[in-house]
Amino acid sequence: xxxxxxxxxxxxxxxxxxxxxxxxxxxxxxxxxxxxxxxxxxxxxxxxxxxxxxxxxxxxxxxxxxxxxxxxxxxxxxxxxxxxxxxxxxxxxxxxxxxxxxxxxxxxxxxxxxxxxxxxxxxxxxxxxxxxxxxxxxxxxxxxxxxxxxxxxxxxxxxxxxxxxxxxxxxxxxxxxxxxxxxxxxxxxxxxxxxxxxxxxxxxxxxxxxxxxxxxxxxxxxxxxxxxxxxxxxxxxxxxxxxxxxxxxxxxxxxxxxxxxxxxxxxxxxxxxxxxxxxxxxxxxxxxxxxxxxxxxxxx
Ligand code: NAP
Numbered sequence: 362x363x364x365x366x367x368x369x370x371x372x373x374x375x376x377x378x379x380x381x382x383x384x385x386x387x388x389x390x391x392x393x394x395x396x397x398x399x400x401x402x403x404x405x406x407x408x409x410x411x412x413x414x415x416x417x418x419x420x421x422x423x424x425x426x427x428x429x430x431x432x433x434x435x436x437x438x439x440x441x442x443x444x445x446x447x448x449x450x451x452x453x454x455x456x457x458x459x460x461x462x463x464x465x466x467x468x469x470x471x472x473x474x475x476x477x478x479x480x481x482x483x484x485x486x487x488x489x490x491x492x493x494x495x496x497x498x499x500x501x502x503x504x505x506x507x508x509x510x511x512x513x514x515x516x517x518x519x520x521x522x523x524x525x526x527x528x529x530x531x532x533x534x535x536x537x538x539x540x541x542x543x544x545x546x547x548x549x550x551x552x553x554x555x556x557x558x559x560x561x562x563x564x565x566x567x568x569x570x571x572x573x574x575x576x577x578x579x580x581x582x583x584x585x586x587x588x589x590x591x592x593x594x595x596x597x598x599x600x601x602x603x604x605x606x607x608x609x610x611x612x613x614x615x616x617x618x619x620x621x622x623x624x625x626x627x628x629x630x631x632x633x634x635x636x637x638x639x640x641x642x643x644x645x646x647x648x649x650x651x652x653x654x655x656x657x658x659x660x661x
Contacts, residue, residue, distance in 0.1 A: 372396055373517050374429040378422065378445060379436035379462075380407035382492045382602050387435055387461070387521055390496035392416060394520035401425035403445070423452035431457040431514050433521075435488075438610060439468040443475060454480040457510055459518070461486045461502070463611050465539070465618045466532025473506055473531040484510040485531045487538030488522070492602045495521055505533035539618040542611055546632050548582055550652065556593060557656035566593035589650055596654070598647035608649040609636045 372395040377388040380402035391398045392414040399417040400408045401424075408416045419425035422445055426432050432453070436442050442460060446453055458481050460472060469485045476483030489501040500522035504511050511518070511526050518524040527533040552573065559569045570590035574583045592598055616629040635652055644651035 373431065373514070374399070375517055376400070376419075376425045376429040376432040378402070378425060378432055378434040379441075381435070381437070381607070383461075383488060383495075384435040385411075386492035386495040387433060388416060389414065390521055391433075391517075393496065396517065396520060397429070399425050399428035422446065422449035426452045426456060431459060431517060433459045433461060435461045437607075438462055438614075439464045439472055442472065451479075457482045457484070457514065459484045459486060459504075459510070459514070461488050463487060463538060463542075463614050464535050465614050465621055466536045467621050469505075469532040469535045482507055482510050483531070484514075485534045487534045489538070489541060490522065497522075499523070501525060503527055503534040503537050505529070506531035535614070536618065536622075539611075539615045543615045543629055543632075545582065546608075546612065546615070546649075547628065548578065549586070549649065550632060550635065550656075552578060552582075552586060553593075553650070553653045554656045557653065560657065566590040592648075592650060593653050598644065598649075598651040598653075600647045600651075603648065604646050605636060605640055605649055605651055606645045609633065609640060609645075612636050 374397040375391050376399045377384055377391065378401050380388065380400060384402070385407060388398050388400050388408060389411055392411060397417070399419050401419045401422050405418070408418055417428065419428060426449055434442055436445060439462065442462060458476060472485060473483050483506055484504055485506045486502055486504040489503060494500045502518065502522040502524050504518070504524055505527045506529065508526065508529060515524060527537060555573060556566050556569050560566065567590045570587050574587050578586060612629065612633040616626055616633050619626040619629050635655055639652045639655050642654060644654060
C-alpha cells in the first residue's frame with residue numbers, strides 16, 4: 362500500500378449508531394481523524410454540537426448504514442442492537458458491522474449468528490476507556506470475531522484507540538471486558554468503602570486520597586480517583602460521561618458472564634446489588650462514584 366492509499370484508508374467513511382456519551386466520543390474522534398462520519402440515534406439532536414466538525418446526521422438507521430462501508434455501533438446492549446438494526450430491514454446486508462456495546466460472551470455469539478443470518482460481516486468488541494480517553498494514547502479497544510473485518514478496517518479502528526485482536530471466538534472481547542471491569546469495580550469499591558471507613562472519623566476524601574492512592578491504587582485508576590476525591594466530599598457526582606444506570610448494566614453483564622462461565626458469582630452479584638441500591642436511592646443518572654452514598658450509611 363502506498364502512503365496515499367494508507368492515508369485514504371485511515372479516512373474511510375464511517376457510520377456511528379448510538380450516541381450516548383460513548384457513541385458521541387467515538388463520532389467526535391472519528392471526525393477529528395478526518396473520517397466522513399454519519400450518525401444515527403433514537404433521540405435526535407445528540408450530535409448537534411459536532412455540526413462544526415461536519416457530522417452527518419441520518420434520518421433513519423437504513424440511511425445511516427448505507428452511507429458508509431462500515432458501521433460502528435455503541436448502544437446500551439445487544440437486545441437494543443438487534444431491535445435497532447432489525448428496524449432497518451436488509452440495509453446491512455453485504456456490509457460491515459462493528460459492535461462495541463458491553464454484554465456477555467453468549468450474547469456476542471448470538472450476535473455473530475444474527476449477523477451471519479443477515480449476510481453481515483461482523484466484528485465484536487469492547488472499549489476499555491471512558492469517553493474522554495477515546496482516541497488518546499493508551500486507549501485500548503478489544504476485538505474478537507472476524508479476522509478479515511479486523512484486518513480490512515484496522516486503520517479506521519485505530520482512529521478510535523489501540524485495536525487489540527483477541528481471536529476468532531466472537532465472545533472473547535466481552536469476556537476480557539467483563540474480567541477487566543470486574544477488577545476495576547472491585548478496586549473502586551474497596552477504595553470508596555475505605556474512604557467511608559476513615560470518613561466515620563471525620564477524615565475528608567481529599568485527605569485520605571493523598572495517602573491511599575500512592576499506597577495502593579494502580580496507575581490506571583489512581584489519577585482519576587485522586588482528581589475525583591473532592592466530588593466525594595461534595596456528595597455531587599455528575600453523570601455526563603457515563604451514568605450509574607450504564608454501570609449497573611455492565612455489572613449485570615459481569616454477573617451473568619460469571620454464571621455463563623461456571624465461576625463463582627457472589628462477588629459480582631454483591632457489586633451489582635450495591636449499585637442497584639444506589640440507583641434505588643435516586644442516583645441512577647449520576648456517575649458510578651455515587652455508590653459512595655451507599656457506603657457512607659449503616660443501613661442497607
Ligand atoms: P448507554 O446509556 O449505555 O447507552 C446509550 C445509547 O443506547 C443511546 O444511544 C441510547 O439512545 C441508546 N438506547 C438505549 N435504549 C435504546 C432503545 N430501546 N432503542 C434505541 N436506542 C436505545 O450509554 P453509553 O455510556 O454511551 O454506553 C454505550 C455502551 O458503551 C454500553 O454498552 C456501555 O457499557 C459501553 N461503555 C461505556 C463506557 C462509558 O464510560 N460511558 C465505557 C466503556 C464502554 P437515546 O439517546 O435515544 O436514549
